[in-house]
């Protein structure tokens with residue numbers, strides 16, 4: 001599973017950072033990808049990646065500010081032009097449905113695929129055999145959601161060579177062992193399932209938070225996750241400046257990661273006031289609170305595996 005940032009800036013685009021958009025690549029898990037927020041020109045950013053709009057399965061919108069939604073109509077239209085036939089679901093706050101439907105209707109954009117728009121409340125907003133997504137209200141200047149995404153545990157795998165070596169014949173006994181049952185062979189020997197299967201694999205967990213002040217919901221959504229993605233519009237020491245705008249400093253983002261016992265933090269929603277070399281200063285400031293911090297950059301990609309997070313070097 002990979003994360004790829006398409007836009008990491010706050011408020012307005014700059015040459016270094018486009019407005020908010022983050023992709024969760026689930027090609028192996030579901031053959032699709034999910035998008036979190038869709039700032040203006042998200043589809044342009046996608047052109048620099050291997051992402052195909054028709055593989056886009058779900059879009060999660062954190063809030064109705066333009067730097068998080070103005071890329072939607074164009075992307076939805078292009079997905080249709082580019083032969084997207086599969087249904088697409090958008091989750092977001094109240095107002096998202098009217099805004100999208102009005103924009104599509106007035107611009108006479110007709111989609112060739114089913115579009116579902118779900119205006120959500122707090123709680124579990126999506127669940128299937130593989131994933132669960134939960135939403136909670138954050139603390140911004142308008143209603144804003146954060147999302148907690150859990151991959152369900154992957155079943156243990158049968159170590160087939162080992163089972164055969166221990167004398168288990170090919171056939172139904174192997175299936176029983178895979179399903180956690182111990183079996184008795186014809187010679188009376190017991191083979192224990194746990195001896196011939198791998199440990200159950202804990203799924204990946206992450207929290208994608210929208211614009212927010214430091215708040216308890218952010219900590220709850222991030223509880224024990226592998227990766228927290230938290231905004232950092234302001235730098236350390238400017239907490240009082242950040243509050244009226246409904247934003248956080250890097251110190252507050254790092255506190256959320258620490259207090260929630262998360263493993264890694266990626267900061268995004270970085271103001272254009274910080275030049276590229278200054279963004280690393282944000283990281284250094286945050287390290288005072290929390291040991292594993294990455295600064296998001298446009299198009300930067302991370303691999304998430306076994307609780308670890310590693311930037312993919314191009």
Ligand SMILES: [Zn+2]
Pocket residue numbers: 010011020065067068211269
């Ligand atoms: Zn924003």
Ligand SMILES: [Zn+2]
Pocket residue numbers: 063065140211
């Ligand atoms: Zn905002």
